[in-house]
């Protein structure tokens with residue numbers, strides 16, 4: 362199988378590329394714009410494999426997509442490229458509409474033209490990777506199912522919901538063999554540390570305030586990223602066109618419980634944990650402008666990407682890391 366993966370330098374995309382080239386032995390062309398969220402070093406294990414190729418391109422650039430399809434002749438598309446951080450979508454929604462909606466549209470159109478000209482059309486698959494955030498909040502409603510109505514609540518989840526509807530429409534209207542997956546929060550290596558788990562680990566190690574929004578009782582389900590990658594590889598081979606598949610980890614936890622688990626693993630003594638916990642309670646009660654206590658459970662600031670000694674795409678290419686700090690953790694409390 363020759364798979365065109367979009368967003369393969371991101372957190373989940375890099376796990377997918379490593380798996381498809383490694384365990385599955387597939388050929389992969391990774392199409393990625395290399396935004397701040399990309400980390401090319403996470404692809405080091407396969408960077409020199411003859412089955413792996415990289416094309417730096419924006420999925421909004423239709424001409425670039427057409428020439429990549431023509432050059433690499435994929436037998437499947439696995440579409441992960443997205444702006445993925447809920448909090449960023451609240452302070453600046455334009456890139457979310459551009460990449461997640463317009464970019465998905467351009468990719469669907471490029472795939473449709475390519476698919477229509479194929480001899481062996483039946484074997485082609487377009488797997489569109491989405492999020493369970495399109496269903497809104499699960500609080501008090503049990504689990505999401507494939508037929509749970511869409512109720513997105515942030516610019517991020519609304520842009521992903523729009524992309525899902527476009528992808529399904531390209532199946533029903535044009536017969537493009539689209540398979541849609543909706544996944545819960547992922548965790549694992551090489552995630553950009555603006556997201557809850559890596560941010561909490563780095564801040565706990567550095568004795569800095571820990572990021573929890575409000576009372577921390579928002580519940581999310583957590584899935585290990587390599588399990589998600591395995592699920593997506595299964596969809597490439599066995600996913601039925603027109604179907605939707607939900608992926609979850611069967612591991613629902615309140616955000617505060619996740620932070621406390623990390624404290625247990627990272628902080629050396631119970632005393633230190635107690636100090637952090639009481640400092641955190643104080644931090645939530647502090648008025649704006651007060652200085653936050655060290656290692657308290659609180660809102661926080663971003664750390665650097667320390668995955669495997671990696672640098673971000675921006676720093677790897679010689680430019681500096683974006684200076685504007687991302688917004689504080691939001692009530693949406695989702696991850697992407």
Ligand SMILES: NC(=O)c1ccc[n+]([C@@H]2O[C@H](COP(=O)([O-])OP(=O)(O)OC[C@H]3O[C@@H](n4cnc5c(N)ncnc54)[C@H](O)[C@@H]3O)[C@@H](O)[C@H]2O)c1
Nearest residue numbers: 368370371372373394395396398399419420443546547697
């Ligand atoms: N992280 C999660 O917990 C989670 C959960 C469910 C679903 N998802 C979905 O999975 C996918 C991957 O998520 P992630 O956490 O790995 O994201 P990420 O932010 O870590 O990576 C996104 C990648 O897409 C690339 N990209 C962004 N805009 C692009 C563009 N216009 N053209 C080409 N490449 C572009 C970036 O450079 C980056 O490498 C997304 O579609 C996201 O909505 C994520």
